[in-house]
Amino acid sequence: MSDPRYVQKGFGLKAQIRDLLQTDYHSRVVDALRERGHRLEVGDVEFRLAQEFGFCYGVDRAVDLAYETRKHFPDKTIYLTNEIIHNPFVNKRLVELGVRFLGADGWSTADVTAEDVVILPAFGVTTAQLDELKAKGCVLVDTTCGSVMNVWRRVRQYAKDGLTSLIHGKYAHEETQATASQALAHGGHYLVVRDEAEAQLACDVIQGAAGALAPEAFVERFRRASSPGFDPRVHLERVGVANQTTMLSTESLAIAGMVERAMTARWGDEVGVRFRSFDTICSATQDRQDAMLALGQTGGLDLIVVIGGYNSSNTINLAALGGTFAPSFHIDGPDEIRSADEIHHQPPGAKGRVLQRGWLPAGRVVVGLTAGASTPNRTVGEVIERICEVRGLDLGAIVPGAGRPLPLALG
Ligand code: SF4
Numbered sequence: 001m002s003d004p005r006y007v008q009k010g011f012g013l014k015a016q017i018r019d020l021l022q023t024d025y026h027s028r029v030v031d032a033l034r035e036r037g038h039r040l041e042v043g044d045v046e047f048r049l050a051q052e053f054g055f056c057y058g059v060d061r062a063v064d065l066a067y068e069t070r071k072h073f074p075d076k077t078i079y080l081t082n083e084i085i086h087n088p089f090v091n092k093r094l095v096e097l098g099v100r101f102l103g104a105d106g107w108s109t110a111d112v113t114a115e116d117v118v119i120l121p122a123f124g125v126t127t128a129q130l131d132e133l134k135a136k137g138c139v140l141v142d143t144t145c146g147s148v149m150n151v152w153r154r155v156r157q158y159a160k161d162g163l164t165s166l167i168h169g170k171y172a173h174e175e176t177q178a179t180a181s182q183a184l185a186h187g188g189h190y191l192v193v194r195d196e197a198e199a200q201l202a203c204d205v206i207q208g209a210a211g212a213l214a215p216e217a218f219v220e221r222f223r224r225a226s227s228p229g230f231d232p233r234v235h236l237e238r239v240g241v242a243n244q245t246t247m248l249s250t251e252s253l254a255i256a257g258m259v260e261r262a263m264t265a266r267w268g269d270e271v272g273v274r275f276r277s278f279d280t281i282c283s284a285t286q287d288r289q290d291a292m293l294a295l296g297q298t299g300g301l302d303l304i305v306v307i308g309g310y311n312s313s314n315t316i317n318l319a320a321l322g323g324t325f326a327p328s329f330h331i332d333g334p335d336e337i338r339s340a341d342e343i344h345h346q347p348p349g350a351k352g353r354v355l356q357r358g359w360l361p362a363g364r365v366v367v368g369l370t371a372g373a374s375t376p377n378r379t380v381g382e383v384i385e386r387i388c389e390v391r392g393l394d395l396g397a398i399v400p401g402a403g404r405p406l407p408l409a410l411g
Contacts, residue, residue, distance in 0.1 A: 006134075007141045010065055011072040021067060024093055025055070027381025032399040040384075043393040044364045047384055048298065052291035054380060056284030056373035058145030059085050062122040065143045069119055070097050073139075078117045081107075081129065082174065084143065085122050085374035086312035088332055112136045122374075123175035124148050127185040147245050147282035148175055152182045154278050158240035159188025163276060166202065166259060167192045168252045169244030171225035173313060176244045184227055189235045192225040199255040203262035205232045206239075238274045239263060245282040246314035246373070248321070249289055252281055284373050285314050292318050292370050296325030301368040302361055304328045307383055308372025310346050310353065315372025323348040326368065329359060333379050334386035360391070 030049070033040050038049040055063075062084050069078060079102040083091050095101070102109065102118065107129065112118060114137035120130075124144040133140055155165045165183045169176035171192040183190040193199045201221065204212035213221060218232045227235075241259055243252040256277040263275040295301070304322035308315025309332055319330035329345040331337065336344040336353070343359040346352065367387065371380045385402055388395040395402045 005137070005139045007065075007069075007139065011068045013068045013071050014064065017064070017067040017071055021064070025063070025376035025378050027377040028401045029381035029384050029395070029399050030054075030377040032402075033384075040398070042388050042395055042398055043391065045387065045391055045393060046364075046366045047387075048295060048301065048366060048368050049380075050288070050291040050295045050368070050370035052284075052287040053369070054371040054373070054375050054377055056282070056288075058122050058147060058282070058284065059087075059374050062143035062145070063090060065141055066094055066099065066119055067097070069117060069141045070094075070099060073117050076115065076117050076139075077113075078119065079112060080119045081121060081125055081133075083121065083309075083311075084119065086309035086315075087372075087374040087376070087379075088309055089376060089379055090374065109133060109136060112138055114138055117141060120144060121174065122148070123173070124152070124178035125174070126178050126181035128181060144178075145245075145282070147280075147284070148178070150282075151179050151242055151245060151280040154240070154242050154280060155179055155182045155188070155190075156186045158242070158276065159183045159186035161240075161276075162188075163238045163240035163274075164188065164235045165190040166199075166239050166241050167243060168194075168199070168241070168247055168255045170194055170313065173244060175246070179242065179244070180227070189227040189230055191222060191227075191230065191235070193255065194225075196251060196254055196258065198222075199258050202232075202236060203258050206236050206259070206262040207265050240275075241277040242280050244313065245280060246285050246312075246317065247281060248317045249279070249281040249286055252279060285317075288314065288318060288370065288373060289321060292321045295368050295370065296322065300366050301326040302365045303359065304368035304370070305383060305387075306330045306370055306372070307380055308332065308375045312372045312374055315375070316346075316348075318370055318372060319346070320348040322368065322370065327359070329356075331383065334382040337383070337386045337390060340390040360387070 033049045040047045066084055078099045080099055081102050109132055117139040118133055120142045122143050122145045158165045169192055176192055180190045215232050241256045260275055264271045267274050304326050306319040306322050319328050322328035328348050329343055331345050340360050341357050343356055344353045385395055
């Protein structure tokens with residue numbers, strides 16, 4: 001019999017939460033764009049929306065589960081371990097529905113009792129955090145995405161087979177921390193590399209290249225991004241490559257190729273038993289990156305607006321891709337657009353937002369649009385509405401009913 005304190009499949013309340021989800025996340029403007037082949041002309045502004053954008057299957061499921069949990073336990077204290085997904089609107093909405101954040105000031109389960117409910121996010125938690133929560137005896141609602149668990153399976157197998165997991169990801173990202181913990185929990189080691197430059201440092205050590213970092217320097221360089229006791233002389237002799245599901249897929253593939261070449265140069269025919277690789281970019285991330293490329297390749301874009309949380313890895317990568325075609329503005333919502341002249345945005349490759357002037361050219365303009373996997377359609381629609389508003393255009397004449405719906409309560 002399944003443990004009633006560990007829930008992964010919901011509470012059978014989809015029909016009861018449908019209207020609320022529709023109000024919170026749906027957009028008539030986005031529907032209108034879809035009906036018109038992802039293009040919409042409003043006055044002298046043409047919007048072109050990527051074919052794949054916004055909520056992915058993993059986020060859809062996580063949000064559904066969170067709403068079902070609130071509905072199923074109207075009187076219980078419900079916690080989220082941290083952001084359920086990297087989107088400020090969704091997290092704020094959950095707080096409005098009475099869900100509290102456990103990790104607001106760093107990880108602490110001190111307030112959790114056996115009477116409470118804790119929701120685990122789409123990117124999962126570490127094995128140590130899960131053990132700690134299970135020991136509390138509370139109900140756990142696990143929204144970890146199946147694509148993330150697929151990476152965990154790969155990493156566990158690497159550990160069992162004596163391979164170090166070389167993970168292309170950001171070591172501070174919740175998903176990568178959770179993935180790395182799976183290697184540790186199964187007796188393995190890990191090394192997290194953020195980009196090709198960091199992967200090259202590992203490749204130099206593997207090949208014994210002139211100029212490779214000395215072991216002590218290597219350990220210091222990757223102190224926060226490697227397993228305890230990591231020794232590059234030992235733990236880079238057998239390597240399995242995996243990646244955070246939301247990285248730039250071209251970079252993940254390039255890194256896998258670099259490591260394979262380095263292992264082949266070092267070990268020759270033994271590479272077959274010393275090296276393994278699986279592309280663990282999730283299909284939703286891949287589809288959104290492909291759609292961004294296709295949108296850019298249509299040509300004629302004057303600028304691209306990429307919508308999503310500033311800490312959303314897949315959105316950051318979409319903004320970087322977009323920036324190869326036209327000026328790319330990563331914003332987390334409509335309020336970042338101050339006027340037709342001023343916008344707050346996070347430039348591709350930068351950390352943190354800046355205020356930029358002159359972002360929206362006068363006269364006829366073609367605006368490309370996409371959104372990260374954790375961005376609701378509602379936010380995409382509101383950004384389009386805001387652009388029309390600052391340009392003095394009447395979107396309502398083209399899309400009747402455009403406008404922000406008021407949030408409902410979960411009755
Ligand atoms: S981006 Fe991919 S891995 Fe992350 S929640 Fe969505 S489908 Fe799952």
